[in-house]
Amino acid sequence: xKILCIDTSCDETACAITENTKILSNIIWSQASAHAKxxxxxxxxxxxxxxxxxxxxxxxxxxxxxxIIKNLDCIAVxxxxxxxxxxxxxxxxxxxxxxxxNKKLIPVNHLEAHxxxxxxxxxxxxxxxxxxxxxxxxxGGNTILVKINKIGEYETLAQTADDALGEALDKAARMLGLxxxxxxxxxxFAKLGDPTRYKLPxxxxxxxxxxxxxxxxxxxxxxxxxxxLRVKNEEISRQDVxxxxxxxxxxxxxxxxxxxxxxxxxxxxxxxxxxxGGGVSANIETRKRLRKLGKEFNIQVHFPYSKKLxxxxxxxxxxxxxxxxxxxxxxxxxxxxRIPNLKIGG
Numbered sequence: 001x002k003i004l005c006i007d008t009s010c011d012e013t014a015c016a017i018t019e020n021t022k023i024l025s026n027i028i029w030s031q032a033s034a035h036a037k038x039x040x041x042x043x044x045x046x047x048x049x050x051x052x053x054x055x056x057x058x059x060x061x062x063x064x065x066x067x068i069i070k071n072l073d074c075i076a077v078x079x080x081x082x083x084x085x086x087x088x089x090x091x092x093x094x095x096x097x098x099x100x101x102n103k104k105l106i107p108v109n110h111l112e113a114h115x116x117x118x119x120x121x122x123x124x125x126x127x128x129x130x131x132x133x134x135x136x137x138x139x140g141g142n143t144i145l146v147k148i149n150k151i152g153e154y155e156t157l158a159q160t161a162d163d164a165l166g167e168a169l170d171k172a173a174r175m176l177g178l179x180x181x182x183x184x185x186x187x188x189f190a191k192l193g194d195p196t197r198y199k200l201p202x203x204x205x206x207x208x209x210x211x212x213x214x215x216x217x218x219x220x221x222x223x224x225x226x227x228x229l230r231v232k233n234e235e236i237s238r239q240d241v242x243x244x245x246x247x248x249x250x251x252x253x254x255x256x257x258x259x260x261x262x263x264x265x266x267x268x269x270x271x272x273x274x275x276x277g278g279g280v281s282a283n284i285e286t287r288k289r290l291r292k293l294g295k296e297f298n299i300q301v302h303f304p305y306s307k308k309l310x311x312x313x314x315x316x317x318x319x320x321x322x323x324x325x326x327x328x329x330x331x332x333x334x335x336x337x338r339i340p341n342l343k344i345g346g
Contacts, residue, residue, distance in 0.1 A: 001325055002072045004097065005318040006058070008090030009082030009110050010141070011041045012311065013053045017065035017072070018318025021119050021126055025064035026308065026315040027057050036180050043083050050089035058093065061314070069101055074330075076106040076321030078113070080342030081141065087338040098333040105333045106321040110312075111137055111344040112154070114277035115146065116323070117309045117316035118302040125302060130272045134299075136260065138286065139278030139311075140166035140181070143213040143256070145263055146345045148275070151323045156345035157263045161212040165256060166280045168215035172222050172248045176241050186245050187283050193239070193246030198225055200251045208262035215252065222248050249285060257289050264297050274301045282310040 002024070007014040011031040017024040031049045035041050062069055077094035080087060098105040115135035119126050133148045134157075143165045147155040163171070166183055173182020178189065200221050203214045225244065229236050236244075264271065274294060280286055281303050294301035304310050324330075 001074065001322055002067065003074045003076050003106070003318050003321050003325070004058070004062070004069065004072050005076045005108075005314040005321060006054075006090040006094050007078045007110070007113075007312055007314040007317050008050045008054065008086050009078045009080075010086060010312055011035055011046050012313070013050050013057050014312060014314035015058045015061035016314035016318050017061055017067060018315060018322065020322050021121070021123065021319050023121055023315045023318070024067070025061045026313060027061040027064065028308065028311075028313050029053050029057050032181055039174055039180050041083065043085055046083060047085040047089060050086055054089055054093050058097075069097065072103065074104045074106055074321065074325055076108050076317055076324075077336075078110045078317055079107040079336065080339035081110055082338075082340060084338055084340040087340065091336060091338055095333045095336060104325070104330045105336060106324050106329065107331045107336055108317045108320045108324065109342055109344055110317075111142060111144065111342070113316040113320040114139060114142075115148070115154070115275055115344070116151065116319045117277040117304045118275045120309055120315055120319050121305055122302075132269050132271060133273040133275060134264070134271055135275045135277075136290075137278045138165045138256065138276065138280035140164060140170060140183075142278070144344065145260055147269060152327060154345035157267075158211040158213060158259050161214040162216040163214075163219060165213065165215060165252060166278065168219055168252055169249070169280065171219055172245070175223055175226055176244060183280065183283070186249060187285070189242050189245035190249040190285070191246075193242030193244070195246040195250035197243040198247040200225065200247050202251050202258070203255045204259070208259050209266075211259070211263070213256065213259055215255070218248070218251060218255070253286055253289055256286070257293055260290075261293060264293075264299070268297075271297075271299055274299050276301060276303050277310065277316065279311045282307045
């Protein structure tokens with residue numbers, strides 16, 4: 001089943017061609033540099049830039065796949081969650097193509113796509129994964145742990161209460177003057193720092209049973225620590241920045257692991273597999289800690305095979321769309337609409 005997939009959920013204009021769970025082409029055009037001066041994504045700018053690039057990105061994805069659109073089986077598009085006016089650009093393009101070429105249209109949940117992203121180009125895992133499994137999304141907009149009863153059926157075990165993990169890392173980087181988006185830069189600086197030098201509080205210690213990820217308090221503590229240093233010193237040294245980055249990242253990941261560990265240990269379900277997606281899953285320290293947790297509970301931890309699949313992309317949309325198509329979950333192009341606050345799991 002060959003599918004043309006579109007994602008414009010935030011600040012990447014993306015299109016991919018997939019065949020079942022295999023990626024034939026995957027084009028991502030990032031707007032990050034345009035939003036950097038604002039310290040975050042500007043929705044109206046994101047919409048305009050999607051509109052300017054969507055046709056070029058779609059055409060390039062088709063060209064790189066060495067196929068023609070008439071020979072594709074379906075069109076898939078992200079309907080949520082995401083920025084409403086950004087989602088609309090991708091949906092309008094998908095509707096246009098579905099109606100023009102008489103193709104079935106598949107609405108895709110962006111969070112489900114992140115959960116299933118480790119299945120891309122991994123036929124062995126698709127065939128051998130045992131359910132129920134766990135799915136963890138660690139991104140700029142969401143931090144959520146779900147039980148995957150089967151593909152398409154999810155149960156939320158823990159979710160973001162305020163700032164998502166990726167958002168918190170970006171904000172910490174901005175506090176340190178590292179720019180936006182700053183998560184990847186924060187990671188590089190953290191490698192050079194002492195994660196124990198600054199005592200930042202691990203969020204929700206002893207309250208893991210509340211089943212939430214919370215980073216707003218840690219963010220506030222980080223700001224206070226930086227302010228304290230600035231009162232003591234006219235200028236924060238580079239080593240101070242390294243140590244602050246390491247300390248923040250250490251505590252942020254400790255909270256993540258504590259909540260996931262609680263869910264696994266209190267309701268094991270016979271879990272043997274954990275699928276991890278989202279931009280923060282590219283972070284080496286995150287991977288190291290999740291793999292260590294997996295060994296402790298005899299759970300295989302799976303990440304996307306390429307870091308291009310950790311951030312927003314359309315190839316993962318194709319993976320989710322393939323399973324939806326197998327279940328016959330199509331939508332009338334004339335009534336498809338965006339769902340900016342779309343959830344996953346009950």
